[in-house]
Amino acid sequence: MKNLxxxxxxxxxxxxxxxxxxxxxxxxxxxxxxxxxGSDKWPNWIWALIGIPITVTVVALFAVGFYCQKKHKGFRCCSSEEDKNSGR
Incomplete structure (x- = not known):
């Protein structure tokens, strides 16, 4: 049912x-x-304004994770120096 x-x-x-x-x-x-x-509450450009930054952030996080995985054989690039010395 539409246009109620x-x-x-x-x-x-x-x-x-x-x-x-x-x-x-x-x-x-x-x-x-x-x-x-319903979907008429907010215009489509509002959804684009919300969705584009979220998409860019998710893609950037995947790129950082991929870089860490390839360069450091894991996510150790994000660890502190203390964690590296303690073997965590």
């Missing part, structure tokens, strides 16, 4: 259909929540 309005009553009716024909309708009355909801 907030704080509005709707009658939802369902009928089955098969080789014999249609069933008798059955239905319920529902009310949508108050206030705005």
């Amino acid at each position: 309005k907030p704080d509005t009553f709707y009658k939802v009716e369902i009928r089955a259909h098969n080789a014999i024909g249609f069933s008798e309708p059955t239905g319920i009355i529902v009310k949508t929540a108050k206030g705005s909801f």
Whole structure:
């Protein structure tokens, strides 16, 4: 169901259909929540503004992890000097 309005009553009716024909309708009355909801609440450019920095951060973290793995045979490049001396 699309384009529903907030704080509005709707009658939802369902009928089955098969080789014999249609069933008798059955239905319920529902009310949508108050206030705005759905994907129209925020425009697409807001989602891009949020998503692009998150994506760049995740890619950068993977790149650092890959670099540490290749150069130092593990994630020791991120360890402190004290950890290296203690054998951790």
